[in-house]
Amino acid sequence: MARSNLRNWARTIAVTFEVTLRQNFTDAFVIFAIIFQPIIIAVIALWMLRERGGDFAIFVVVGAGMTGLWSSLLFVSGNSITEERWVGTLENLVAAPTPMPVVVFGKNLANVTQSLLSMIASYILVAWLFQLDVQVAQPLIFIASIFLMVVSFICFGLIMASLFILTPAVQNFQNGLEFPIYILCGFLFPIALLPGWTTPISYLLTPYWAARALQGAAAGTASFNEIALCWGMMLLFSLIYLAASQRLFGYVLRKARVDATIGMQ
């Protein structure tokens, strides 16, 4: 029974992944969020940081790429639940036998994976158009960090999706979460530049640990302990998000059935 469930879930995740990608690539907003916005941010960052000198090119590629990742998770994953509600398919998903977190996992997997294009677009811009030297000092650690980042972003997206299912009102806070995360997680400049009281907040955000691991691996400045800490924190947060989302989904889906918010437009 458990084995057949796992097989069914794996199949649903794969089909959801494919279907989500097909839909996303026909949506101009998604293309803007994962390709054009990171490019615009990368150009601005290049002009800002080139005066500073040093090895700033890879910092821009990683930072701008991560802005695309975060925007994709925040808007594309969040909006996908809003869109499901709007087009009336959320009721179909909730009333299907497949558990909702499995469907959302497949959606987030697609959204986070596609947003890796942000990093590729930033790389093309910096290396080919601006002809700057972009080198990753520790490529294996860099790739492993990307893998862990994708996992932790997907798990974080599960928490977000459950809140979007609860009520469409969550959308009101969406815009306010984009730039604060860019800043608090040090995507484009170190958090050491921020007031001291913000540091504990950064430590609680998995994108911060992802950015720190990627930037460290790219520049080759991170020690083994430093990378281990970042990976450990990403894994820890992923497990916390995963466990919390399971409870949250149970609560949210029941509450949405009581409050009649699943079919709300």
Add this chain to the structure above:
Amino acid sequence: MNGIEVSHLRRVFKTSVGRFRRKSKEVVAVDDVSFEVHDGELFGLLGPNGAGKTTTVKMLATLLIPSGGEARVAGLDVVKDADQIRSRIGFIFGGERGLYWRLSALDNLRYFASLYNVEPEVSAKRIPYLIEMVGLKGREKERVEGYSRGMKQRLHIARSLIHDPEILFLDEPTIGLDPVGARELRGVVRDLQDQKKTILLTTHYMFEADALCQRIAVINQGNIVAMDTPSELKKLVQDLSVIELEVFGVPDELLNKLRMLKFVDNVSVEDRDQKQALMVQTTRGAEAIPDLLPLFDGIKVGKVTSREPTLEDAYVRLVGGDKHGPE
């Protein structure tokens, strides 16, 4: 055996009004509804807008939790056993919503097959069968956004059947369809009936309920006001005849005046393009016409006919003469 059992079902919605001092308000959508649908039966839930039809279906489809009462689908409780019920039911809600418009019909069905845990080898055979059954063969690879309303409704039917459910909830499946599209869809529903599916159909089209359903429950303001076979329901008005007058702009005062007449049981109006059809239910038959016409002073009256009552007239009598447009 009963596929669906509903006992004293109730659903209250809480809303709040006011900007600063918000006051919560309760709206009773379903007050006290009880009925059973036998295995393999096509049962109709008939009622005007806001009667509680869709809310009842949503509770049975595990999308809403009832505020009171009890409901069992396939012998399972809709609150406690929601997960087990979901793989055994299919549902569609009227209208174009509920499909992925940027995907093809084929991809929509493939996606829903995976959501309902249909094995790939089974869905590989069932999807072409369903596409053929609902008349979408040849168009299945096109994006849904280019489909007509009728095609989308038929795709909904195919979607709801992807896991071969034993029980189906069809909530106003022909709403907004042109006559040809509606007739085609009714044909599909008849095919499902032949396959011995247990079907709960909601509609406010009387002829549709009459033509398709074995039994009908008339619901009004959240309560069942009558439940029987279409022929038995028609007997509720067998003592009456209906005078149908073609009129152009009938004022409310005249309707009230007609309702006050001793020999008039009920009056209803239906918009038909530029004109209106005024239906007067009376115990006096065609003899009442000479007494009615003088009241239409200054109002253009077209054709006047007298006819036997239909299920629609029984419905009008049961829900109090108010007929509304689509929900």
